Amino acid sequence: MRTRSLRLSLLGLCLVAPVALAAGLSDYEPIFPTNPCQDGWAACIVNGDSVTADPTKDAAGRPLPSDLRVGWFDLEATAALSPFVELSAYDGELDAPEPPAEAPVASGGGDGGGGGDARPVAVASNDGGGGGGQASQGGSRRDPGGETTAPAGAGGGATTPSGRPMFTPTPVGQGSDLTATPTTPTPVGSGTTVAQLDNTAAIQPVAPPVANDSCDDLVALEPAALMGRMLPGQVKCLEGRLSGADLQTEKDKISRVLMQNAEAAGNKSEWERLIKRHLEDIDRSDPNLCFKYALHLSRGGVGRAWGVIKWADYALENKQQWTGSTYKARVNALYQLRAEAAVKLWEDANAKMLAASGDDRSKLEADEVKLRGMAKDYSREWLDYARAAGEDIKKPMALCVSTAGSKKFCEE
């Protein structure tokens, strides 16, 4: 029994250990730094020794990461010691400037020697190849920001990794062991710049955009309508299209663009005219529009209360188009608008009745009773819905009690 468990344990260990000990290539990144040189290059020559991504060796022959500034075991300075080294200068022959027809920035992996390598390594290019001499750039490299940038110009032009012309470096750290040979490179690409400037003569002046009053494409007009910046000509054009349209759906689309434009422009009276026309003559099946219009009317006086009730009723007819919390909130609000409008009417009828006398008064008394009954019904409906939907019933209850004159009528 003990032998069996021992075997099982060994078997489990064998299965688990390889997984636990498995390592990916990323685990070796610290040993092979991508930019070991202190000037930011992937490779350079310091004191005649090349510094690349490969590990270096200390005096005792122990391997070290090439970007280590001092030895791990002996604390001796390595080739990557000084952080103050400037960019390595290029002292090779410069090629003739490229014709300006090409794109100003060459694509990655240019024709500099070794530019096509998968790993971004700067390659000496004074002779067009990857030989010795000062390390320079020819291929793409990864800049500190993490983006791969391509040097400008072909054939190893002396520019900074970001493509800007390189200026004369000032030698720093003369007493240092690091001897980066300063030279005076000619900014490459200056010819290109001049050539590009010459092209300005070919630029033709562009005429300012002409105001377009066309209204064929409604979708194209929507952004302007959303900002209320449709041109008067466009509005006129749409009105013409609306009056001439045969299809009701076409009228609906045009009318919506016009309404949106008027609302966004803050033109309330025009918006009211348009939405009234839309609901009366074109389409009243959109509960959002009916609700919007009822809400707008409710902010007016008692003279608009009948309109509030009418459009709130139409909106409630199509309330099934809403869902979820939108349904609850909007239906509750519509019941509220209707009940409040009815109360306003009742209040107005009461005041008129008290001011009247004689036969008029008896007629107005009948009206008052009728309107009170309507207000009572609408208030009760609002209360019932609010109660069923779990909405706040404080306001509907107060309105119901006020219209009914008795709390008993409004209790469950």
Next chain:
Amino acid sequence: MSSRMMWALAAVMVTGCAAKGKTGTPVTVFVTDTEATAISTAVIRHPDEAERHRVNSVDGSWTEEVLYMPDGSEITFRPGEMLVLEISAPGYETQVIQYQVRRRKNEFNVQLVRHDFDDEAIEEPMMSFGRDNPRDLGGGGPAN
């Protein structure tokens, strides 16, 4: 001495007659809004009563000493009794008050608060453009 007693007796009799109406003790309610302005459209009723009593449209007052219930009974206001009244007006929140009838000076003021028709809290729906919805051709074929 006797003249003093006579005067006192006369005073008691006179004030008693003044405080007491034909059937009960008159109670007067003034209905005003929060700015002390009379509400001419206010009505007052007892919770068990079917009829509503309008206030005076000029000063918003209502005076009564007896109420008649739908079952034929009467509620006569007598000193010491508790009186319950519902006072309402169009556009105002209804108030239910309790008042203990006193021997005299049964006059009090009731303030009604206006309904807060706050439509600003209602969220206005967005207006949409008219777009054609693509016809749903369905993904499946025939049932079999």
